[in-house]
Amino acid sequence: MDPGIEVESDLTSVYAAYGNREAAFPSSYDARKEGLVTPVKNQNPFGTCWAFGMAAIMETSLLAQNKGTYDLSEEHLSYFFSNRQNDPLGNTPDDKNYVLGNYHVIGGNDHLAAIYLSTWSGMTTEADVPFPTDSSHQNDLTVQIPESKAYNSAAYLKNASVSQYSEERMKEMLLNDHAVSIMLYMKESYVNPDTAAYCYPVGKSNSTVINHIVTVVGWDDTYSKDNFLPVSNVTSDGAWIIKNSWGEKKGDGGYYYLSYQDPNISKLVSAEAVAASDQKYRNNYFYDGSSALSVIPIQAGQSVAAVYETTAGKGKAEVLGEVNLVTNSDNACYKIQIYTDLTDPYDPESGTAAYAAPYEFEQPIAGVQTISVPEVVLKQGSRYSVVITNSGIDKISFGVEAKSSYGNWFTCTAGIETGQTFYKSASETARWTDGKTKNWTARIKAHTRTLNQSWVPDTPVFQVKAYNSGYNLISWKKVSGATGYYVYRKPAAGGKWSQIADVGTSELKYKDSKVTANASYRYTVKAYYEASGKRYSGKYKTGDVIKAAPAVQKVTSVKSEKNGIRIRWKPQKKCDGYYIYRKKKGGSYQLIKKISNGNSSSYLDKKAQKGVSYYYAVKAYVKEPYGNTYSKYKSSSAVKRK
Template identity: 65%
Template sequence: MRIFPIFLACSMVLSGTPVMAQEEFGSGVEEIQQDNTNGAEEFLADFSMEDSEFTAEDETESFQSGEEFQDHEDFQNGEESISEGIRYIKGRPLTEEEKEEQLAPIKELTPLDPGIQVDSDLESVYSAYGERAASYPETYDARQLGVVTAAKNQHPFGTCWAFGQASLLETSLLSQGKGEYDLSEEHLSYFFSHRENDPLGNTTGDQNIVNGDYHEIGGNDYLASIFLSGWSGMTTEDDVPFPTDETHTKDLTQPVGSDKAYHAAAYLKNAYFSGYSVNRMKRMITQNQSVSVMFYMGTSYYNADTGGYSDLTTRSGKRINHIVTIVGWDDNYSKDNFLSKSKVTADGAWIAKNSWGSDWGDEGYFYLSYQDPNISNLVAAEASAVEDQQYKNNYFYDGSSAVTTVQITTGESVAAIYIAEAGKGKQESLGEINVTSFTDNSSYAIQIYTGVTDSQNPESGKAAYAQPYEFTQSIAGVQTIEIPEVTLFPGEKYAIVIRNNGSKTIKFGVEASAQYNNADGSTWFESQADIQEGQTFYKEAGDQGAWHDTKEENWSARIKAHTRTLDTYGTIKQPSFQVKAEQDSNTVSWKKVSHAAGYNIYRRPGKGGKWSKIASVSGSVLKYKDMKITPAQSYRYTVRAWYKAGGKTYLSSYTTGEVIKAVPAKQTITSVKKESKGIRIRWKAQKNCDGYRIYRKIKGGTYQSIKVISQGTAATYLDKTAKKGVSYYYAVRAYVKEPYGRSYSGYKSSSAVKR
């Protein structure tokens, strides 16, 4: 059995206190078993170099040192403003008071580790999108298309990640012509750290635990996208308002009712994750109109006069402290708009939407140089308005949101088994699945199995497709895949099997428990994954590959199933059955009924009376012995198949079986005597019997039938054929008539009698 190493985003922080969001969860990619303390120390080392701008504390005081202050002052005094490319956001240099207002929120930002990076194919960006290379215009601004909502204000909280995610979905809805949505950032940030069990009840124990104020601990848009794939939001601002006043200075936080958890106005359909390059960013913007990015923002490199920002300081690795939304670009944005110390060497900037209100920057926007080396973790998204969602039932086991992956090589498979119960007795149609990958160009072969019989073998049902459905996820992220519809019977088990169909390696998203620690070892965030047996599975490549429950390795594949409820109730055939009277029981047997989870057996008197359920058995049982019967008594039986869905039991129709008489009690002989004309046998007649059969044998022989008496009240018989001088043994068996013949009682032999 192959052991899968699990990789996840481990927290790295810069002090003994949790990283605050103006931010998000950081993380380097490490094996789940590793301690991340050393990583935090190494990351700290990167921010304690001689360059005084590396630490958050130095950033807040960056204009106190003489040399840096002089550089900034020279710029503001106009030494560099002679360039024709300078664009003042207010048409003039700002006053000192205005500059301080612009710089104030930047001083509050806290450095973070950039976290896990995706395997982006940046060298062939067009291939990743399934398109040929295209030339881009010199400028592009999604605002001019009317698809970007107004810049909002996240103060007094550090939830830039939630504002970035909301902006992506709002733009997606506008781009689809759905009108302007004001989505609730509070709904996302609150339920991310206070998640509720999903509507189908499959994620009871999964939790995202924030040890502190969820407004300040934060998140990022990778995590937010994974969380939103479970359809917990997003709702509207009117439904769950942002908890502050008009001045954005008061904390008016109140608990949000649990009934709001899955009360959504829009769902996340797809999220696209990428590393950074200019071409990839432009392609993502033209495809999706907005892209959220993580980057580092410090006061020393922000030109408050122009709104230009870039920090090209050479260092090992990226550094991060903020998330903003890119809505366009300008290739002609002059390098002179950036501070000289930024060392920008070429024109070109991204048009960045911030979340510090419209009074900040250029009406809420600023300009980020193409050359900034800290731009990372690009996220674009596609939303679906709830009313437009065709498949409204979301089956999933991965309720917690840590960024974790396993490597699936060519030919290996992952799978999930679910029970169709969202329709509450009605049939469902499976038309979409949802997966998460951190690898571009992930190639899948997808097969659906219905009627799964072995809870540890996803392929133990009937394959829905003659050939697996093939799909390539061209860019990493959360992907909803439309598949040919498959009808699901209520209560049946079905499986989604996904095979790596040619990619060398896919970093496939999985759920696993993860703990995020501060530098002092204390925990500030914990993702608890309640992995259960029989949920998700993996299989090695090749004919010898076998299915293994991922519970063995404590992870769950992020495979979701989207279904729609049909108008038709699930109906199952009435069982075909027969009843046979046997010694001490009436045995009822029947043929298996497709989709039946079990069978109920009913009995009533042969004439009149009411049905009584005498047994209920599972779907694998096809026979029942009724031993609570009275000998020679008449009964009728029937069998009804059943299935369960939505907490209710649904029964098949039924037919009433023919009258069956129970086998008479063991027949004993009361006397055997020699008479002049033969041997006289006497017995006690049984009530409701239809007759008797008389048997005879000699010592050492076998019983032979010598007479059938077709009268149930008979109690004696004279054997005139017995030979004189020969000793005989006798037996009598009572019988009853059945639809299929006669049923005979047991017997007890008489003692020997000589004629």
């Protein structure tokens, strides 16, 4: 078994948080007494202790949340870890884990398992995918596990803390999560059969040796050093209570007492699980499907980001509410910003910032972390980004997916593509660089939930005015998030809507020149946004009846009569009336009469002075919601009153 790369634990932080040892922790703790430990299991005849360790800490987490007793499937975890399938959103088809041998024998570790479970491929129940043995624990591999069960899950991994070993850190993790998976070397010849006390001989090896994973569920500072075999060379009291996976007939009902001094205790992993039925955000966006423990240094002020296309809602809008990431550093501090509606898929900051100020979060212990963030609505088909900035320590060892190998037992490949994840230096003039250029994908996941309806732009506020140049002008206010606008028209008295224009965001108006003089119309405007070749339009509101401006009004005759000057014109259908104007040669037109009858065709100007020549003009008008619209006019020839 291979523990992989070591996490960068700040074990001094335990003292900073808790002070001296005696004040920080009680002399003993036993999660069994709190009812937080599920029954001992038996991994025989397989070497999948790591899967039993992960199942145990997940089951304890669910008990601690009063979710009842879960029996999670170790076989599901170990099988699909080495036979992983593309995720439900289809973003990781070429990400693979390869166990170089029989996955039932070759082993594993729970740091890798935690990263794998952040993809939500498990854990399911024992009933769904049972352990492949018969009642006597003989190998029974006759049942093939369907690939369709890869993402069956009764519980998801929410958080996993990963640490180097110290007594104080182990106790801290136990008080937080009530169970801790550890790696060690376990050999029955070093077990005291009378006390179930175990310790690999202190000083026997100059390096850490590993062959097994167990689950620590408590401690006892007063457990006597005399309970261990002399060959173990234990010199101090104190033992961890460990739950093994060798069945209840081994040890003390399946439990052992492990000396604090055991030289091989390493790779501490604890977990916080969430029941699948309680998971609010059901869509998991990620590109890091394989499980390498690779990291990159993110200096203070530097950023990494992931860009995703919103597809899980299948036409409906989504809400982002969680971000998941991986670090190998304690005390990591982050600033998180979400950008929506990206205009450049290769620039994570080319959209609209969701938060007025970045959301800040501190991760005290290295590992897998799910961070609840203020909710952000995502339009279906749009692109969004999650930007993570190191806002604290000098360097965060940030988790990335990359092609990696561990000894002669495990390798993984990463199907990295351009436009997935990016990094940027702290300089104000820095530009984003694609992670593909460095052959890694940042471990940034986004969790969303699907709304009951599609996100659509707001209904535009618009107005229509008729102009006597032969058009109606439709104008509207800009709608946030819209990428264009549809303009529709229909006859005022019935009829169907017809789209008359498709206008981009650079224009907020449209001239409808295909109108008939004095005809009545209704208009509406619908905003839409376009993403990935599809358009999603909003609701609309029908506007008031608008009449097109009357045609140019001509005077057909002007004639002096006994009582004045008679002006005649050809009436226009559907107009509402006429304005009569008069002027003398070299003067300006003055309104002399308003006629509120659209059928009128003449007017007698009785106030015209005898012996004076006049010019006349007639304007037709129509009534509008905002006032009147007047026609253009053509002046008459001069006429002198006799």
